[in-house]
Amino acid sequence: MKRFLTFAAVSLLFCLPSVALAEEVDPVKSWDNHFRLYAILVTAIWVLVTVLLIYFSLRYRRKKGQGDGASIHGNIFLEIVWTLVPFIIVVLLGVQTWAVFQEYRKVPKNAYELNVQGFMWGWNVTYPDGIKTTNELRVPVGTPVKVNLTSKDVLHAFYIPEYKVQEEAIPGRTTYFWFLPTKAGEYRAYCTEFCGAGHSLMLAEVHAMDKADFQAWVAKYKEAAAALSPVEKGKKLVDGLGCLGCHTITGEKSTGPTLKGIFGSSVVLSDGRKIIANEEYIEHSISEPKRDIVKGYSPIMPPYKLSDEDLHAITEYLKTLK
């Protein structure tokens, strides 16, 4: 017993640093170590039980004329052993899982941030430079990637088996996860939260690209975007940013006021002021919605951090909604 405890203590010391001392944090590597230890321990348990089961079944099979088995009702020492040993094993694994989980949650400072929005049935991806893709996630190899995840309609979950990570996409909330692309390649991402008829088809491609390739792709995309007129660009932004989840462009009220004919209209604010919606007001309404709340609505619109150029494009587009 004593020897076992020492063994357990040593292995505990042994497995903790293997998590903490990894040169570069990559949860997948720690996951692999963690899973290996887990798999070895539990396979051993299963083999032990099954071997005993078979052995006892053969060895103590009733022989002709044999009466009852031995009169034993328990054994305190044995019972303590098989309470304590499993306890030590699960504590060992539990401490290790805690350490690995911490890696999963602590996003490196230099992470490249993407916004992903699930919808029935696909994924919208927004990059820091305003690039947008659908069902396609392009990431640079060697840079940690943080994904801010939300959903447009029902629950979804974004799962990339290659990076051993998944998180729920929840409407009205943002969750996150991060991963470190280590090898260039194309990997599959799945939706793992049941979301209706298209659930099984809600796949996305993750393209891990070498840094140079990635930059080339960004540059090319930007060129194409620059060729758009402000109004076209604005429409793309409004469609892509989920504004239409709360606003209509047809004149009906929704969670927020309609965007139809907003430019130049007179707006009554919740503090009683009455103003004319000019460019400045519209741009503020988007970047700092809490500043002026329209009367009769709740202050639930999230602030959008957009470039001046994008704000301008949206305003230009809203002007056309007569």
Next chain:
Amino acid sequence: MTQESAGRSGLKEWIFTTDHKKIAVMYLITSLVVFTLGLLLAIVMKAGQWSPGNSLVGPKLYNVLFTIHGAGMILWWMIPVFTGFFANLLVPLMIGARDVAFPRLNALSFWFFVGATVMAVLALVTPGRLDIGWTGYPPYSIKTDANTSLYVFAVHLLGASALASAVNFLTTIITMRAPGMTWGRLNLAVWGIFGAFIIQLFGIPVIAGAVTLLLFDKYLGTNFYNATMGGSPILYQHLFWFYAHPAVYVIALPAFGIVSEIVSTFSRKKIFGYTSMVIALMAIAFLGFDVWIHHLFTKGVEDWARIVQSLLTLLIAVPTGIKVFNWLATMHKGSIDFKAPMLYAVGFITLFVIGGVTGIGNGLLAIDIDVHDTLWVVAHFHTVLSMSMTMVAFAGIFFWFPKFTGRMYNERLAKITFWIILIGSLLAFVPYFKLGLEGMPRRYWSYPPEFTSTYRVTVIGGFILIAGFFMTLINIVRSAFAGERATANPWNAKSLEWTIPSPPPSYNFETIPVITAGPYEYGSPEEGKKALPEEAEAF
């Protein structure tokens, strides 16, 4: 089937009966019917998975199939067979009572259960077929045009039925034990049922509330689960799993008890570590309420809550391990007779340990971040719950078959089907662990082509398994009418229910027995034919 009315037990007598043994049989029949339906649905789901792209059923129909398969198997087969059939059959007989505390309430419980079944069938035949998964997560269950209301009403009726049963059986066990039947002499099956009903009592009000709010959101326009109006869809999952996780132990605790009865009887040995068995049962019932977040490890829950509940989940392995090792120790130096119930019990142990240790994998927070909602989880709960507990149900049905039908089942057929079911289970579900680790999510109507060969193994396994199940069903039905007549105690068992005729008279005990010993008094020196060294020590 009671003595006075043997030969003319008309339909009317069954419908108006308050006899716990008859009610037990009616539970068994109802749940076996739904079990059969669940198997038929499983066949269709499996068959369609022979090739990617599922040519047999479309995605919409597939969603309906797995919803009904899941709800049916959990709510109408597993839970009722243990808390309906076994609880009714065993509790009064094992504690030495003539019936339960409130026989009429007991009948009402059963008829609520039937009402729920009718409701569920209506949900199937009315437009808007149920495609929400047995879990019914909002917002999808609110947005879809499926007939969520009938499902919710069915759950309400099931809940009412189970709550009434819980009050009834807890009262019975606490107050109606025969003189001398101390807590320390109670059968482990009764302890298991006791734990199960404590869980029902505390858990069901929570899930009933959860689904009621779902109904309000869907039909009255409230926003409990609507994030854009200040509600939370994840709240539903917390409330749902607060009951639905312990519900696993509503099934497992009685099953553990039944396995203990069988292992002890056929090893002709006292159950090893009776006290630690009882403590383990109660510890699981208690811990079961503190681990529901393991179903929400990837749902944006606070990090600290995930860690705490991960550690608590792992702790459940300890009392569960105690049970497994105690069963093994009971077999050690036993005199084991491999009648079908014992075979099933042994098969259960090995399958259950596969399911149990993979459950540790799910419980390990970091591992779960990968395997959550993949086929790994499907493999886990089909081994630890579906297959294991169905094996126990069959073991128990065969074990007490002589008692409740007065006839013997077909031993040979039961043994053959055991092997078919064991091999089928392993083939059908073990490959799912591999698929899950390779990233294949659950509840997918189709799958990427690279998984085809592994899927095909599970399809073949599934068909073998289902064949085994149908053979067992045939065995049960045939033997109930045409089996050999049984004696009062065909297993030579020591527990109270075997001291009365098979089937027991409607009043069970002619005079209420006075209990002087526990239920597992095997290997007592005066009865053992061969003296073993341990017996000398015991003197």
